[in-house]
Amino acid sequence: MSILVVGSVAFDSVKTPFGERARILGGSATYFSVAASFFTDVRVVAVVGDDFGPADEAVFLEREIDTSDLERVAGRSFHWSGEYGYDLNIAHTRDTQLNVFAEFKPKLSPAAKETPYLFLGNIQPQLQVEVREQVAARLVAADTMNYWINNTPDDLRHLLGCVDLLIINDAEAREIAKEANLVRAMRRIIAMGPKRIVVKRGEYGAAMFTEHSYFATPAYPLEDVFDPTGAGDSFAGGFMGYLAATNATDEAAFRRGIIYGSVMASFNVEEFGCERLRRLTYDEINARFRELRAFSHFEEAEMPPF
Amino acid sequence: MSILVVGSVAFDSVKTPFGERARILGGSATYFSVAASFFTDVRVVAVVGDDFGPADEAVFLEREIDTSDLERVAGRSFHWSGEYGYDLNIAHTRDTQLNVFAEFKPKLSPAAKETPYLFLGNIQPQLQVEVREQVAARLVAADTMNYWINNTPDDLRHLLGCVDLLIINDAEAREIAKEANLVRAMRRIIAMGPKRIVVKRGEYGAAMFTEHSYFATPAYPLEDVFDPTGAGDSFAGGFMGYLAATNATDEAAFRRGIIYGSVMASFNVEEFGCERLRRLTYDEINARFRELRAFSHFEEAEMPPF
Numbered sequence: 001m002s003i004l005v006v007g008s009v010a011f012d013s014v015k016t017p018f019g020e021r022a023r024i025l026g027g028s029a030t031y032f033s034v035a036a037s038f039f040t041d042v043r044v045v046a047v048v049g050d051d052f053g054p055a056d057e058a059v060f061l062e063r064e065i066d067t068s069d070l071e072r073v074a075g076r077s078f079h080w081s082g083e084y085g086y087d088l089n090i091a092h093t094r095d096t097q098l099n100v101f102a103e104f105k106p107k108l109s110p111a112a113k114e115t116p117y118l119f120l121g122n123i124q125p126q127l128q129v130e131v132r133e134q135v136a137a138r139l140v141a142a143d144t145m146n147y148w149i150n151n152t153p154d155d156l157r158h159l160l161g162c163v164d165l166l167i168i169n170d171a172e173a174r175e176i177a178k179e180a181n182l183v184r185a186m187r188r189i190i191a192m193g194p195k196r197i198v199v200k201r202g203e204y205g206a207a208m209f210t211e212h213s214y215f216a217t218p219a220y221p222l223e224d225v226f227d228p229t230g231a232g233d234s235f236a237g238g239f240m241g242y243l244a245a246t247n248a249t250d251e252a253a254f255r256r257g258i259i260y261g262s263v264m265a266s267f268n269v270e271e272f273g274c275e276r277l278r279r280l281t282y283d284e285i286n287a288r289f290r291e292l293r294a295f296s297h298f299e300e301a302e303m304p305p306f
Numbered sequence: 307m308s309i310l311v312v313g314s315v316a317f318d319s320v321k322t323p324f325g326e327r328a329r330i331l332g333g334s335a336t337y338f339s340v341a342a343s344f345f346t347d348v349r350v351v352a353v354v355g356d357d358f359g360p361a362d363e364a365v366f367l368e369r370e371i372d373t374s375d376l377e378r379v380a381g382r383s384f385h386w387s388g389e390y391g392y393d394l395n396i397a398h399t400r401d402t403q404l405n406v407f408a409e410f411k412p413k414l415s416p417a418a419k420e421t422p423y424l425f426l427g428n429i430q431p432q433l434q435v436e437v438r439e440q441v442a443a444r445l446v447a448a449d450t451m452n453y454w455i456n457n458t459p460d461d462l463r464h465l466l467g468c469v470d471l472l473i474i475n476d477a478e479a480r481e482i483a484k485e486a487n488l489v490r491a492m493r494r495i496i497a498m499g500p501k502r503i504v505v506k507r508g509e510y511g512a513a514m515f516t517e518h519s520y521f522a523t524p525a526y527p528l529e530d531v532f533d534p535t536g537a538g539d540s541f542a543g544g545f546m547g548y549l550a551a552t553n554a555t556d557e558a559a560f561r562r563g564i565i566y567g568s569v570m571a572s573f574n575v576e577e578f579g580c581e582r583l584r585r586l587t588y589d590e591i592n593a594r595f596r597e598l599r600a601f602s603h604f605e606e607a608e609m610p611p612f
Contacts, residue, residue, distance in 0.1 A: 218524075
């Protein structure tokens with residue numbers, strides 16, 4: 001099964017304690033697509049300006065990502081500039097230029113509208129809803145961020161009412177639910193629409209909740225986190241990519257998806273932009289999947305031991 | 307095998323968003339002892355004042371904890387007063403009165419000196435070293451806190467050189483190692499002495515590192531965290547209690563110990579003080595152990611899926 005992703009294709013200027021890069025290819029749809037492309041066919045819906053050149057498009061084409069719904073307009077592409085300190089969990093935005101993204105009205109081709117898996121990357125909730133309503137998908141997942149939670153709460157509530165799955169972080173979940181306790185927050189958000197919530201926890205891994213199930217995995221332990229940009233989207237790409245590839249809907253498949261998401265995110269943060277994912281191999285992916293399994297395995301026991 | 311614990315037996319005045327209690331029995335040695343007593347015989351080394359009465363001692367005696375090394379002196383017991391906001395991970399100390407604890411010089415009975423498992427609760431590193439040097443234990447674990455890391459760094463380094471296992475939290479590990487990346491921080495601390503480090507992560511669970519192994523578990527998901535006081539010490543009690551009970555030294559046993567520690571901490575925070583642990587049953591402990599296993603289990607997979 002194939003996946004449709006709508007989100008941003010952007011240029012990022014990123015500074016971390018370990019280096020700096022200017023105007024490298026990034027954006028939620030880019031990271032998601034590249035990660036998901038290791039698992040299944042991916043079609044990307046986004047808008048770029050005339051600064052998006054053949055070298056940028058090559059990142060998509062070499063991964064056989066379908067760019068026929070990638071709209072090109074006159075002007076400059078979305079540009080994000082940000083910085084990370086030693087606490088790599090926190091991105092400090094220096095500048096955001098929406099550019100061509102400001103007028104983005106996603107236009108979907110007939111093929112796009114029939115894609116069975118849909119990921120609504122972090123853009124205005126209103127646009128996410130517009131895309132969602134055009135696609136007859138069997139599984140719809142969405143990401144969002146605190147900006148939309150605070151500034152467009154009604155649109156966000158509308159979005160929550162029409163997606164199957166929400167992929168967010170701890171703080172966002174607490175903000176949406178207005179509830180400090182995460183377990184209670186999950187129950188409140190599930191009552192708003194999504195039957196399943198995936199919570200990204202950065203270096204602490206990821207958790208997944210439904211009304212009746214809970215799963216959590218640690219993150220892959222890394223000695224060298226170089227650039228956290230795109231971690232959440234490459235996580236979502238690995239997760240959704242695995243689900244689409246297997247077309248499975250059981251809890252066990254969702255769990256394996258969480259592990260593939262964690263694996264893809266762990267590689268992504270090892271280098272700037274998509275550099276690491278572009279030369280990733282299946283052997284590397286499988287090795288980290290097995291390692292994560294070993295890191296969390298423990299045997300049964302029973303007390304008292306006497 | 308039995309366990310010796312040295313630490314504080316204190317009275318705590320605690321305020322959380324859910325209620326308030328004045329002068330309830332607490333202290334690192336108390337929480338540790340009560341939790342560990344579900345697994346093996348426990349002997350407690352600490353000092354109390356003449357405000358420590360029969361009702362307080364009953365908490366130890368009902369769990370068959372050996373209090374013959376619990377020193378009683380004239381004066382008032384250690385008193386801690388603190389408050390938690392909605393972020394229950396952070397304790398705000400309002401007042402600390404060392405009282406009889408200020409002059410504490412641990413005196414060990416001959417039986418105490420031959421206890422095979424030793425837990426050095428969070429007190430001055432110099433006292434921890436003094437106790438450690440008197441006990442011919444086969445496994446010695448220590449806790450510490452940022453206060454000692456910053457104010458008595460030399461004593462702490464001495465302590466690290468004579469323990470097998472360190473039980474701390476993320477921020478403390480980073481401070482000791484002066485290294486933001488946790489994996490690198492672990493390697494640095496292991497080079498200072500302890501062969502194994504257990505990292506307590508509050509609502510994110512716990513991790514365990516040796517030079518060649520890594521293990522992590524999520525925390526038991528709780529809807530009602532009432533009072534986080536003692537979570538770390540009841541974790542340590544469950545962990546060490548299981549190790550002492552089984553007298554095992556393999557990685558698999560240490561991992562099961564981490565799970566029992568997580569289980570004991572999860573119960574402890576459900577009510578004020580030791581209230582929840584005092585009426586805990588083995589059926590409840592075993593049920594949460596099994597649940598934690600189910601929460602983190604996932605099956606093998608292999609990519610590509612085609």
